[in-house]
Amino acid sequence: MAIEKHAPQAVNPAMFCAGCGHGVLLRLIGECLEEYGVEKKTLVAIGVGCSCHLKTGINCDLIQSPHGRAAAVATGMRRAEPDMFVFTYQGDGDAYNIGIAETLNAAYRNENICVFTVNNTNFGMTGGQMSWCTMPGQKTTTSPSGRDISITGAPIKVPELIATSFAPAYVARGCVAGPKEINQLKGFIKNAFEAQLNHEGYSMVEVLSTCPTNWGMKPLQAQKHMLENVAPYYTIGEIKPRKGAN
Amino acid sequence: MGDMVKGNIAIAEAAVRAGIEVYAGYPITPSTETMEYLSARMPELGRTFIQSESELAAINIVMGVSACGRRVLTASSGPGISLKQEGISYMQQLNLPAVILNVVRWGNGLGSLDASQTDYLRETRGGGNGDYRNIVLAPSTVQEGVDLIYEAFDIAEKYRTIVVVMTDSGLGQMMEPCEYPDFREITKCSWGLDGSYSVKRGNFLGRDIQAESDAYITKVREIRENEQRWFAAGLEDAECVFVAAGMPGRVMEGLIEEMRAEGNKVGLIRPIIVWPYPDKAFAELRAMNPNVKGFITVETNGEGQMIEDVALYAKKNGFGMVPCYAITQACGVPKDDMVKEAFAKIVRGEKKEVF
Numbered sequence: 127m128a129i130e131k132h133a134p135q136a137v138n139p140a141m142f143c144a145g146c147g148h149g150v151l152l153r154l155i156g157e158c159l160e161e162y163g164v165e166k167k168t169l170v171a172i173g174v175g176c177s178c179h180l181k182t183g184i185n186c187d188l189i190q191s192p193h194g195r196a197a198a199v200a201t202g203m204r205r206a207e208p209d210m211f212v213f214t215y216q217g218d219g220d221a222y223n224i225g226i227a228e229t230l231n232a233a234y235r236n237e238n239i240c241v242f243t244v245n246n247t248n249f250g251m252t253g254g255q256m257s258w259c260t261m262p263g264q265k266t267t268t269s270p271s272g273r274d275i276s277i278t279g280a281p282i283k284v285p286e287l288i289a290t291s292f293a294p295a296y297v298a299r300g301c302v303a304g305p306k307e308i309n310q311l312k313g314f315i316k317n318a319f320e321a322q323l324n325h326e327g328y329s330m331v332e333v334l335s336t337c338p339t340n341w342g343m344k345p346l347q348a349q350k351h352m353l354e355n356v357a358p359y360y361t362i363g364e365i366k367p368r369k370g371a372n
Numbered sequence: 373m374g375d376m377v378k379g380n381i382a383i384a385e386a387a388v389r390a391g392i393e394v395y396a397g398y399p400i401t402p403s404t405e406t407m408e409y410l411s412a413r414m415p416e417l418g419r420t421f422i423q424s425e426s427e428l429a430a431i432n433i434v435m436g437v438s439a440c441g442r443r444v445l446t447a448s449s450g451p452g453i454s455l456k457q458e459g460i461s462y463m464q465q466l467n468l469p470a471v472i473l474n475v476v477r478w479g480n481g482l483g484s485l486d487a488s489q490t491d492y493l494r495e496t497r498g499g500g501n502g503d504y505r506n507i508v509l510a511p512s513t514v515q516e517g518v519d520l521i522y523e524a525f526d527i528a529e530k531y532r533t534i535v536v537v538m539t540d541s542g543l544g545q546m547m548e549p550c551e552y553p554d555f556r557e558i559t560k561c562s563w564g565l566d567g568s569y570s571v572k573r574g575n576f577l578g579r580d581i582q583a584e585s586d587a588y589i590t591k592v593r594e595i596r597e598n599e600q601r602w603f604a605a606g607l608e609d610a611e612c613v614f615v616a617a618g619m620p621g622r623v624m625e626g627l628i629e630e631m632r633a634e635g636n637k638v639g640l641i642r643p644i645i646v647w648p649y650p651d652k653a654f655a656e657l658r659a660m661n662p663n664v665k666g667f668i669t670v671e672t673n674g675e676g677q678m679i680e681d682v683a684l685y686a687k688k689n690g691f692g693m694v695p696c697y698a699i700t701q702a703c704g705v706p707k708d709d710m711v712k713e714a715f716a717k718i719v720r721g722e723k724k725e726v727f
């Protein structure tokens with residue numbers, strides 16, 4: 127799969143920390159917006175968290191949703207403007223903790239939107255608190271002795287929940303580690319775009335992502351940690367492939 | 373005269389005629405007839421009806437529709453309106469218009485299904501976090517509800533603000549003859565998002581908060597100046613001025629005529645818009661009749677909420693030393709006898725003023 131040589135015009139070098147996975151995902155989304163020619167007919171609902179950086183990071187019409195409610199805001203956009211390309215961009219805390227009702231219900235209704243969630247196993251923006259995706263034993267500022275899943279519950283797998291409980295068009299989990307994973311992720315994002323553009327319905331792509339700042343690691347160390355310790359639990363691949371595709 | 377229609381349904385139909393393209397909501401008594409009616413009416417017209425998973429989702433769907441510059445309605449009551457406050461606050465921050473119907477039911481928490489004005493202070497003071505005010509319309513008849521919600525969308529778009537139409541279970545459930553306005557042509561507001569990214573955003577860091585606040589307050593002041601509305605009667609010679617809105621206002625319109633016929637020098641201010649409060653009604657009263665000896669609100673809540681606005685605007689307009697009383701009952705529609713008895717107590721000096 128060839129990657130475009132020029133930087134996509136739809137996105138700007140954003141303000142994420144060095145080695146943050148958000149920037150990679152944003153770049154891939156920018157490439158797809160251009161490749162599918164929808165950069166001037168796109169509406170974005172962002173979550174609250176490091177996704178707030180999309181306010182300056184993406185040159186598209188965008189609404190800052192209340193924390194967790196992006197899928198509901200996107201539902202409104204979708205119903206108001208049936209011809210636009212509509213997606214949400216949210217963190218794991220936003221989409222799966224506070225916003226789990228809105229996230230699941232948009233999937234349940236099979237809204238024809240794309241939902242991109244950045245799973246960095248913590249609340250990055252607010253300084254690294256525990257999220258529902260925090261790994262067992264992972265130290266965060268609110269699980270200082272390591273996450274004890276006997277009292278907090280175990281890391282949540284929302285894509286699997288949606289793929290098995292509802293009838294979405296497409297669900298996948300990718301990862302922003304090396305070129306191989308990034309190319310694979312780009313394929314997942316393209317499928318999500320196509321699912322919406324072909325009116326197949328709801329799609330979610332969860333993206334395992336690094337948060338070197340709050341993990342207390344150097345960028346490369348964070349990548350290694352993600353591949354070795356996070357990816358085995360959060361299996362990468364298509365969880366619900368598109369009908370008739372592949 | 374038009375057909376007899378239930379308040380909740382008449383108001384829903386008027387919103388349809390005002391051009392709503394989407395309704396999103398979650399059922400709660402006593403507002404549910406509005407959404408039940410629209411669940412059939414919207415698809416019939418090729419428009420969108422969404423039964424959302426919660427009021428929280430509903431108001432966020434409203435935000436998405438409004439961001440696209442399209443007309444949208446949500447309706448609820450009691451705890452459902454509480455859940456909408458987060459979205460209302462966000463929409464105020466983004467200058468997004470919407471109309472919200474609050475069919476007020478009594479109480480805190482789950483409350484009860486009774487007609488009441490317990491949400492008065494919350495509605496008129498904002499309700500969510502931040503420094504904003506919603507325009508609050510308080511109809512007292514089904515026809516007035518129809519006319520006001522039809523106009524509410526124009527007002528909301530004119531200022532790009534939230535307009536709350538505040539009725540109560542009594543008005544929502546009551547059947548009255550009503551005439552509907554014509555269908556308005558559906559248009560998209562010029563500022564609505566269309567994918568072109570024509571309105572550039574700033575960063576969320578490094579904002580000029582003072583400038584943002586100043587811009588918002590300029591709008592608030594413009595609304596205060598332009599959007600005061602009230603009904604007045606008997607003020608020229610009134611020694612005692614009743615102030616009542618919504619259903620109690622309707623009761624008082626009839627009752628002051630009766631009381632005047634019985635020789636009482638009483639008048640009435642019935643605010644039709646309760647935020648902005650009708651400051652000018654008090655200014656005109658002062659100019660015409662400086663001899664007012666007391667203000668009396670009639671309200672359906674615990675100890676009076678609107679009384680606070682009455683005392684403030686009385687003071688502002690030179691009635692600073694005039695006592696302000698509240699005649700209240702927690703819920704329901706005030707009965708003539710109850711009001712008359714309380715009034716007699718005030719006259720005899722047996723009921724203390726609130727302010």
Ligand SMILES: Cc1ncc(C[n+]2csc(CCOP(=O)(O)OP(=O)(O)O)c2C)c(N)n1
Pocket residue numbers: 173174175176177193216217218219220221244246248249250251252257
């Ligand atoms: C109602 C509400 N509660 C709390 C917050 C504070 N807050 C902002 S971002 C955030 C967590 C974001 O975590 P996540 O969605 O995982 O995004 P990340 O920064 O990790 O990408 C929280 C708790 C808020 N903005 N609103």
Ligand code: SF4
Pocket residue numbers: 141142143144145146147148176246250251336337338339340
């Ligand atoms: S805090 Fe974490 S998620 Fe946020 S920008 Fe920095 S590295 Fe990325």
Ligand SMILES: [Mg+2]
Pocket residue numbers: 175217218219244245246247248249250257
């Ligand atoms: Mg996160």
